[in-house]
Amino acid sequence: MSNRNRTATLLQLCGRTRVSDSFFGHYMELVRNTMLPYQWEALQDRVEGAAPSFCIHNFKVAAGLKTGEFGGYVFQDSDLAKWIEAAAYTLMWHPDAELEKMLDEAIDLVVSAQQPDGYLNTYYIINGLDKWFTNLTDHHELYCAGHFIEAAAAYYYATGKRKLLDAMIRYVDCIGRQIGKEEGKLPGYPGHEVIEMALIKLYEITGDEKHRDLAQYFIDERGQDPLYFEEERKRANRGMHWANGPLKYQYYQAGKPVREQTEAEGHSVRAVYLYSGMADAAAESGDASLKEACLRLWKNLTRKRMYITGAIGSSAYGEAFTFDYDLPNDTVYGESCASVGLVFFANRMMHLDPAGEYGDVMEKALYNTILSGMSMDGTRFFYVNPLEVVPEACRKDKNKSHVKPERQKWFGCACCPPNIARMLTSLPGYIYTEQGLDAYVNLYIGNESTLHLNGREFGIKMESGFPWNGEVTIKISAKESLEGWGRIAFRIPGWCKSYVAKKNGRPIISAQVKKGFLYLNDELMDGDEITLDFAMPAVKMCANPRVREDSGKLAVMRGPLVYCLEEADNGELLANLRLSPSAEITATWREELLGGVMTLQSPGRRMISSWDEDDLYRPYSAENGYEENVTLTWIPYYAWANRGEGEMAVWIRKG
């Protein structure tokens, strides 16, 4: 029996909550109106100048509707799955018969490719079913299955239609016949995780313990000795791509059993997907050692391996983590998908250990790296989200060739665009957490929803000034008094050093603050209005002295937003700018700029020089170190690279 059977699932919360936020509401509509139709065209290879997807093509070939070869990466199916999932969420908050018809047709296509035994992966259907499940290490069969399970769950939840859900249940049965600890099965698990959390989601719908148990098996078996990936490799007489570098099997988080893993390692997207599944499984089972592992990995990841923007993954090699406090700003990977996965992980951790820091990280990733992953017009995307860019270096220094100074139309490996889409269209599900008797407010995104305290329903309506100001108003509607049902807890953002909380205009004095949440002990009644006013001054941030790349540097934040300097506002050679710790920073709203943003200004200094361009090194002297006064102008990081190519920097020299 589930240990969290009284709490609402992500899909339930998503289904109940209507976002009315002027900030994120805009992006959700942008995804719905522009990004999803654009991506639908991309999946059908109809976007001029964009890398081809082959996604729909592959399904048509697999279903026998056209002839041809498999195109694109082995995991191409997952792009369609993520698109279906993203679109399904929009139906929860914006019913659209035409879109639903498109989705039905897409699902018909997918299911028409399914084999009689339930198998459903176009790569092997096209290239030979005799080879199925022979390369769990690198061929993403279980990954694609995981994404289709997520899509099926979302679509079922949005429409009540079971076609894709039933197809995926059959596919899971097929997988379960082939893979597992039992005699005659392959004791394998996915090279790219995601199916773990997908199966828990499926279990939340079906209640079928088989689904939960398969997730648990994938988690428990991972990294056990003898190592399945190594056995598989030997059987197939394959090489091991990561053998000669620092990652080895930890690229796949499979170098040791998951409960023995203490540091966030390997491919960062895989890592956070695995950890999300682990947290889900631990919440279901109450398994203390698994919970411990989740807490340990969370702590390592967010205390030692996370950028101030919520980006994760320090190195392009393996799109991976490197080591504690190694956070280079210019060669960073910081994949958009990884920050999406970080939100998944944070959200799930709330069920293990309710704390404000999970909302802090969700907020950080959402308002900064995830939004930075898309252009203002919703049709261009970043895969990599650097904190420092010199466009010439992206072109001429191979170490930075993964960093693009401008967003791209599409990618051969197009995991990020639909991942950003499904994150934003399911955003309503992340605002609240119901856990135990209590209801938690994680994110200050304006919305209207229905929540439960100890299972009893009440209405909540939130208006929020985030991210531009910290004023939040929450109205409660309830048929009866909420006294004694449970508590409503409001996250006090980690960045906020001062706030005022009021109930019906009067300061709240009886609240308890614990682990970053303000728990209201007051009796709440229908019509009560809670106001929270979080002070949101611009703040100069510094990094732990162990972060070498940020030594002697400052970054600027205002509320949840990390700011950056762009060449468009500050000229080239941003490395020559510095900011005094005592400089005053003023905020100016600029309606016409970048869709309307709060810009920041402060006095600063720019090193200039009388140097001849032919003079490379000189004895230091006041003359050579000459600086001029300048006004520094910051824009929110998420909005960078929307004004053509140029330098960008989040961290600036202090002094």
Added chain:
Amino acid sequence: MSNRNRTATLLQLCGRTRVSDSFFGHYMELVRNTMLPYQWEALQDRVEGAAPSFCIHNFKVAAGLKTGEFGGYVFQDSDLAKWIEAAAYTLMWHPDAELEKMLDEAIDLVVSAQQPDGYLNTYYIINGLDKWFTNLTDHHELYCAGHFIEAAAAYYYATGKRKLLDAMIRYVDCIGRQIGKEEGKLPGYPGHEVIEMALIKLYEITGDEKHRDLAQYFIDERGQDPLYFEEERKRANRGMHWANGPLKYQYYQAGKPVREQTEAEGHSVRAVYLYSGMADAAAESGDASLKEACLRLWKNLTRKRMYITGAIGSSAYGEAFTFDYDLPNDTVYGESCASVGLVFFANRMMHLDPAGEYGDVMEKALYNTILSGMSMDGTRFFYVNPLEVVPEACRKDKNKSHVKPERQKWFGCACCPPNIARMLTSLPGYIYTEQGLDAYVNLYIGNESTLHLNGREFGIKMESGFPWNGEVTIKISAKESLEGWGRIAFRIPGWCKSYVAKKNGRPIISAQVKKGFLYLNDELMDGDEITLDFAMPAVKMCANPRVREDSGKLAVMRGPLVYCLEEADNGELLANLRLSPSAEITATWREELLGGVMTLQSPGRRMISSWDEDDLYRPYSAENGYEENVTLTWIPYYAWANRGEGEMAVWIRKG
């Protein structure tokens, strides 16, 4: 007829000059006594734990003395050539019958592998002569030939023995029958340059214009349209490794004709080897456009693409240059061979345009990067010479995996160790340049030599305190007065802001300073003593503001030496240290340390913190930015990494 027929060749100067320098003399003896015997063992695969060379093995197989396959890289022959060359130089200044016997035997082996038509490359002799000259782009046939020509020239010059020289003349004839512009020949040139300067050296011995003309052909044909490498690639239906990166055919300096090249590009060793050959050829021919190209490339290389240590090559990708002012300290390549090649280039530029800056760059490369390439005991080597190292990053960040925190025993690609050896054993040849009527003192390395002014001989004896102090004494011996013969010019080091020059104890007032040289116009006579006292205070250096990686940082130099901070003296997290521009630096001689070095100390500041290790970002406050006073201790850069693994940094934050 040569345009420089009155000047001494490098080999002549090497043969005439006896080094008595306490600093470099030590290293030359270390090479002779330890490094060359060690490398001889390595070439025979007899060093335990070192990567195998296969070098001698390959020659034995090629000569039919044993059976087996070709081992190692296609250019493995060159390691033996460089070793013979390096050992040959020692015979010029330290006759050694036993070594000469070993060399004779090695040469016998080499020549016994030579084919009747003169061809001599073990890779193709073993793998099939039908394929010779089919992959000039990547198979280093002409490169190996070039190195054997250099070896043959050195050995002939040292011993008068012609066996290897004659063998190489026959090989050059063989090459000349196959390659060239004439009908029926391959209009090719080497993928890895070196044969150009080797052929000029051969010409200086043989006087055979064929040798000079072949060098000139290789230079002139390079990069012409249609591109030979592209034609060769198409013929063989091969791919082009560098096609998808930023380098393309400029990896080989073949993207355009050499006279159209304006920036130092591509593989840095190849680049400086080519430029050296170009400078040689321009000096021979007086070709103004070629001279112009050399000056332009020199200027770009040393003004915009050279590290303060004389390292060159900013990126591991292609071991190559990147773009102007792009000089990352931690991901740098800075191959030891490239700095050796930089000395070659600088030395040759003296014949095109005598100027002190050439000696400045030779000195910079020699006292810093080239010496850093070897361990204090002469048996460990750096291939890559970083300016900033964090050992953990070398192991865990693939972008830095080419950087080793400690010197290695040998390398699969072992170009550097014998290159450092031949540089140091031929060092006597670099101290002086005879050009036109004049004699130039490039380097202040104690020695005794015979020079010429307008062809007339005189003796010179130099004592030097370099690099520890700037006191230099030069004694002239001559059979007759030197008046009116030509001028002796002494380099005023670029780092020196104040010096005193005396003749026989009296200040020299009639000297002329031009382009970094002090030209003595005084009549010089037998017994005259010139003393030069170059002030050598420790100096804080800064980089051009366009060098982003050094923005807001200082480096410390004293005389020709660049200094660095090591963890052994300063603790870990060197990034947390800073140096005030006004801090006083004191020098302390430490006899017992690192073979005896002048260390530098100054007050500095270290950021410490009350931070919990679990706290990654914080609002900046005086408390979080707390610093303590520390004493910073510098050692000379060349001596780093001789006390176990640890952090190292050349640049330190200013403030």
